[in-house]
Amino acid sequence: MARLTRYILIALGCLSNYRIVGGLYNDYEELSTDSSSTPEPDPSRSLYKTNATFFMLARNSDLEGAIRSIRGIEDRFNSKHGYPYVLLNEVPFSDDFKRRVSVITPSPVEFGVISQEHWVQSDWIDEEKASQARERMKADNVKYGDSVPYRNMCRYNSGFFYRHELLQKYRWYWRLEPDVKFHCDINEDPFLFMEKNDKTYSFTIATYEIDATIPSLWKHVTDFLNAHPEYVSQNNSMDFLSLTHGRTYSRCHFWSNFEIADMDFWRGDAYSAFFDYLDATGNFYYERWGDAPVHSIAAGLFLRKDQIHFFENIGYQHDAWSHCPLPDSVWEEGRCACNQGNSFDYDVSSCKSIWDRLMSKSK
Ligand SMILES: Nc1nc2c(ncn2[C@@H]2O[C@H](COP(=O)(O)OP(=O)(O)OP(=O)(O)O)[C@@H](O)[C@H]2O)c(=O)[nH]1
Numbered sequence: 001m002a003r004l005t006r007y008i009l010i011a012l013g014c015l016s017n018y019r020i021v022g023g024l025y026n027d028y029e030e031l032s033t034d035s036s037s038t039p040e041p042d043p044s045r046s047l048y049k050t051n052a053t054f055f056m057l058a059r060n061s062d063l064e065g066a067i068r069s070i071r072g073i074e075d076r077f078n079s080k081h082g083y084p085y086v087l088l089n090e091v092p093f094s095d096d097f098k099r100r101v102s103v104i105t106p107s108p109v110e111f112g113v114i115s116q117e118h119w120v121q122s123d124w125i126d127e128e129k130a131s132q133a134r135e136r137m138k139a140d141n142v143k144y145g146d147s148v149p150y151r152n153m154c155r156y157n158s159g160f161f162y163r164h165e166l167l168q169k170y171r172w173y174w175r176l177e178p179d180v181k182f183h184c185d186i187n188e189d190p191f192l193f194m195e196k197n198d199k200t201y202s203f204t205i206a207t208y209e210i211d212a213t214i215p216s217l218w219k220h221v222t223d224f225l226n227a228h229p230e231y232v233s234q235n236n237s238m239d240f241l242s243l244t245h246g247r248t249y250s251r252c253h254f255w256s257n258f259e260i261a262d263m264d265f266w267r268g269d270a271y272s273a274f275f276d277y278l279d280a281t282g283n284f285y286y287e288r289w290g291d292a293p294v295h296s297i298a299a300g301l302f303l304r305k306d307q308i309h310f311f312e313n314i315g316y317q318h319d320a321w322s323h324c325p326l327p328d329s330v331w332e333e334g335r336c337a338c339n340q341g342n343s344f345d346y347d348v349s350s351c352k353s354i355w356d357r358l359m360s361k362s363k
């Protein structure tokens with residue numbers, strides 16, 4: 001009997017040690033994806049309602065900012081829902097990074113490594129041409145104009161993140177960046193809202209792209225549309241993207257550091273053909289095309305305008321720009337910690353009024 005008790009105690013001890021290690025984080029690279037190492041959702045919280053995850057691309061050096069963003073969204077939303085997190089990096093996250101991020105949420109957190117093939121500049125890019133372009137942009141003081149990693153990141157966010165193995169099991173994602181703030185309680189589940197209301201893409205801030213980063217983008221978009229008119233949706237957002245009925249680009253885009261969207265849209269035929277076409281021009285490297293205009297143009301043309309949603313109630317801040325809910329009822333209900341007077345919505349650099357005009361047109 002005493003021996004049996006001892007065995008039981010030893011077995012329980014092993015189990016609890018395992019849960020401490022396994023429950024702290026689910027590391028895709030080093031621990032297996034064995035489901036027993038995924039932390040169990042806390043039964044006191046509501047169960048997931050949609051097939052969704054948070055997604056963050058980050059470097060090891062982004063640790064403190066990543067913690068602030070995740071802690072913030074936990075406090076304002078996710079502690080009641082328990083949606084999981086996927087963090088990706090082109091090099092393995094350090095043990096310290098994984099430990100410190102995992103401790104701040106009881107939700108499952110998976111850490112993945114991006115394959116070199118999806119991240120680095122492709123072999124067929126003419127490096128001489130690319131480096132001359134970087135030099136020119138540097139001389140012209142274009143933000144990140146001389147950076148190759150920034151270009152890798154923009155191309156990855158444009159055409160690859162939703163193909164990562166860790167994201168395959170999900171349909172919806174909410175893009176987070178290090179050091180963003182959520183100003184208000186988010187009382188209604190935005191994923192569920194998107195799914196129930198037939199929305200595909202959403203935003204909180206819309207602004208203008210820097211001209212020097214996309215000199216030939218619109219010409220290539222036009223060429224693609226001429227070759228593939230079948231992908232263009234009825235009732236699209238062309239009048240947001242262009243103030244000249246398609247002749248020129250307004251440079252308006254949804255600021256993609258915040259996105260809640262349906263990855264099946266990126267995985268679908270229209271966007272796959274569009275991304276491949278753009279990528280084949282090499283201009284993610286010869287120019288400095290950002291994922292924000294690329295995503296926005298696709299959403300704006302291949303979706304109906306009513307499939308794109310502006311989240312008034314999600315108070316959000318990235319760098320100096322912030323969306324603070326303007327209707328008092330929304331601001332009060334969200335217990336928002338932001339100043340409505342500082343909301344970016346109708347700033348001269350904002351495209352929100354152009355969006356409003358589009359949405360106020362009947363069809
Ligand atoms: N793993 C990895 N992540 C990166 C790299 N560069 C940027 N990121 C991430 O990609 C996202 C966008 O990068 P940012 O540097 O914030 O780019 P941005 O938002 O256009 O520019 P800022 O206005 O400076 O914030 C963030 O989540 C970064 O953490 C990189 O070289 N490696």
Ligand SMILES: [Mg+2]
Nearest residue numbers: 177178257318
């Ligand atoms: Mg950023």
